[in-house]
Amino acid sequence: MRCPSCGYQESKVVDSRSADDGASIRRRRECLQCGTRFTTYERLAENPILVIKADGSSEVFNREKLMRGLLIACAKRPITPEKIDGLITSIESELRSSQRNEIKSRDLGDLVLARLATLDDVAYIRFASVYKDFQNVEEFSEALKELG
Ligand SMILES: [Zn+2]
Structure with a gap:
């Protein structure tokens, strides 16, 4: 999850909640380098086997x-x-x-x-x-x- 502001790879999760009726997780992240906050949506079982x-x-x-x-x-x-x-x-x-x-x-x-x-x-x-x-x-x- 690259920071959209500085491109740094590492961020910490400051908030997580389910979205799309539990099909994905909405995460608020904070860049460990510049402190920019951004939101990601991570689909669960994104790559089913x-x-x-x-x-x-x-x-x-x-x-x-x-x-x-x-x-x-x-x-x-x-x-x-x-x-x-x-x-x-x-x-x-x-x-x-x-x-x-x-x-x-x-x-x-x-x-x-x-x-x-x-x-x-x-x-x-x-x-x-x-x-x-x-x-x-x-x-x-x-x-x-x-x-x-
Ligand atoms: Zn950043």
């Missing part, structure tokens, strides 16, 4: 949906919702830091599985059976082998 499904259709990456799937996979396992939340956050930040704005649902499943494998074998298998869409027993056995 698209999940491309096997049939080619797509949907916006949905934390809650992934959370529900993971809660089912982790049912009665020693994994706290906080851990699952952290797992989703780490996937989200990996996607954002790699500047990807779309991912195949299968690749997303792989990102989840890579993390679940370090947490809990049972949750891994449960999630894998749903998301990897196993075609046959061999494929499922391969996934089991990957567990080591």
Whole structure:
């Protein structure tokens, strides 16, 4: 957020409030160099991540949906919702830091599985059976082998 007066990069937020019915945040900022105050509007989820499904259709990456799937996979396992939340956050930040704005649902499943494998074998298998869409027993056995 460059200062419109002097172009300096850094400013501090002096006031924040939601605008556009919560779709964006209006911020009053003060330039750290010259003290000029200016207003920015920051859209929330400005760059939604698209999940491309096997049939080619797509949907916006949905934390809650992934959370529900993971809660089912982790049912009665020693994994706290906080851990699952952290797992989703780490996937989200990996996607954002790699500047990807779309991912195949299968690749997303792989990102989840890579993390679940370090947490809990049972949750891994449960999630894998749903998301990897196993075609046959061999494929499922391969996934089991990957567990080591
Ligand atoms: Zn300035």
